[in-house]
Amino acid sequence: MSVPIVQRPIEGNIRVPGSKSLTNRAVLCAAMAHGRSVLTGVLDSEDTQVMVEAWKQLGLRIDWDRDRCELVLEGCGGQPPINQGSLFIANSGTSIRFLTAALAATEGKYLLDGVPRMRERPIGDLIRGLRAWGADVVSQNPSDPECPPVLLHAHGLRGGASTVRGDVSSQFLSGMLMAAPYCQEDVHLAVEGALVSKPYVDMTLAVMERFGVQVLRQLGPKEAEHVYQIASGQSYQGIHYAIEPDASAASYFWAAAAITGGCVRVEGLGLDALQGDVAFVKVLEKMGSKVVFGQESNGEAWIEVSGRASHGIDIDMSDISDTVQTLAAVALFAQGPTRVRGVAHNRHKETDRIGDLVQEIRRLGAEAQEHDDGLTIYPRELLGCEIQTYRGHRMAMSFALVAMKVPDCLVLDPRCTEKTYPRYFEDLGRMIGSPPKYL
Known part of the structure; x- marks a missing residue:
């Protein structure tokens, strides 16, 4: 794609x-x-x-x-x-x-x-x-x-x-x-x-x-x-x-704002959400983005992220490990390294979400160091390449955010997102103003 x-x-x-x-x-x-x-x-x-x-x-x-x-x-x-x-x-x-x-x-x-x-x-x-x-x-x-x-x-x-x-x-x-x-x-x-x-x-x-x-x-x-x-x-x-909107799915759109310096509001999620992954916005806030929690007149909550995530971070993500790959995409455009800790269990997901993630970061021309409990990401000038997703839906959704900033990047096997978010690329296309193309 x-x-x-x-x-x-x-x-x-x-x-x-x-x-x-x-x-x-x-x-x-x-x-x-x-x-x-x-x-x-x-x-x-x-x-x-x-x-x-x-x-x-x-x-x-x-x-x-x-x-x-x-x-x-x-x-x-x-x-x-x-x-x-x-x-x-x-x-x-x-x-x-x-x-x-x-x-x-x-x-x-x-x-x-x-x-x-x-x-x-x-x-x-x-x-x-x-x-x-x-x-x-x-x-x-x-x-x-x-x-x-x-x-x-x-x-x-x-x-x-x-x-x-x-x-x-x-x-x-x-x-x-x-x-x-x-x-x-x-x-x-x-x-x-x-x-x-x-x-x-x-x-x-x-x-x-x-x-x-x-x-x-x-x-x-x-x-x-x-x-x-x-x-x-x-x-x-x-x-x-x-059932609440999916906070893990929301993380990609908050990340899109943090990467581009934009402003994205996700409707239907607030501080009182049952899903711990809403805490991902706090990670972006620590990296330099602005986070606002609000509510419509009908009582529906929303969370808005704006501004670039400008600098790296050292963080334990054991409670929100499904957003590690989203953070990796953001970290590639920040200043300084990002160290992710507490996610050794991520090796046992649909893919090895540590080893495979490190491999694809290196393929892009950045540097990443693999640890028993996570990884460290060192931003570099990124190069276009074919991104392997390993049938991992979160790999595909996260690296699509990288591909929108790096020319000649192709996300392989994009339909693996059907596992959790079948219309992801359609929604991303609406947000960026132009639909991704299946090749």
């Missing part, structure tokens, strides 16, 4: 699609609930489609009005009508981890698998956590038993005490939390080690609470240890639930 060169500051307002993270959490809770749920603002993308299709395959009635971004779902009350199946999850980490935990709480036999890259993504810590609750769940991967496919001979979950690692992916914890109300006994779930992407766990708890389940959260005896208690006998209840 060729992105038009932008000579002027980018300015405008935009409403990005619904949050992928909230959509998949809401769909899972609605599917396991008693009664009907109506979800609005639903994201239509590959990751959300595989979650919805999995529940349809298990017999749930789901009506999806894609034009209105609305989904009506009749919950199964904790037991899907069809209690067996081979579920294809593509490369959706949230879907396979959340479904593995939820289906372990039911009765049935299920195989969950995906694309070849999915068979390289970790799930062993979740399997061990579920086994502590009595689950019969195993990896069917002969090359790496820490990764999918996953086979479940589900006969419900006992519950009780269990631990789960928090330093590889917060999705293990979120999956177990969402399954916990359907355990036979009270649940005491402790996080082992550091908890990465904690705002995503907070999001999980907020969605669970809206669907009627209470979780007691406390700090354990060790520093930064998190413990969660869920009483048995609870269940999700069908509700009307509005």
Whole structure:
């Protein structure tokens, strides 16, 4: 894909699609609930489609009005009508981890698998956590038993005490939390080690609470240890639930303003958003951009970023790791190095978001140093080249921002953005005044 060169500051307002993270959490809770749920603002993308299709395959009635971004779902009350199946999850980490935990709480036999890259993504810590609750769940991967496919001979979950690692992916914890109300006994779930992407766990708890389940959260005896208690006998209840715009998707447009010295307002997101990635604007502010939080007369929030991000930064991004690639694009146009820390878990995403990112930064003519927990970016004069995306949607969206400032840059495999933001290049084209061209 060729992105038009932008000579002027980018300015405008935009409403990005619904949050992928909230959509998949809401769909899972609605599917396991008693009664009907109506979800609005639903994201239509590959990751959300595989979650919805999995529940349809298990017999749930789901009506999806894609034009209105609305989904009506009749919950199964904790037991899907069809209690067996081979579920294809593509490369959706949230879907396979959340479904593995939820289906372990039911009765049935299920195989969950995906694309070849999915068979390289970790799930062993979740399997061990579920086994502590009595689950019969195993990896069917002969090359790496820490990764999918996953086979479940589900006969419900006992519950009780269990631990789960928090330093590889917060999705293990979120999956177990969402399954916990359907355990036979009270649940005491402790996080082992550091908890990465904690705002995503907070999001999980907020969605669970809206669907009627209470979780007691406390700090354990060790520093930064998190413990969660869920009483048995609870269940999700069908509700009307509005999904926020996706803050990770919004980050690209805020970054466009920071790179070009423009002014971009994202509608529908504010300081009280459930998504931790809204904190990305604070990173841009530390780099020199101006950030304004506001509200329309009807109460709808917005966040506006203006002015260039003029200088590099040294920052821990463990809580907002999905925006590391966005920051990398901004850092290439700042003065001085940018050091990103706390994101070792980014190696286990759709791509190696550290190693692959470093490779493409170097391909552009800049310098980048790879660290165990992140990377350092040293801006240089950038050269046109073909940018490999490694089927990584965030690689494609982030480097498109670089391509709009560097002549002769081509973003390869741009359609990988269908994973989370199918209309990204259409929206970017409207913002910059000229559509990118598929080659």
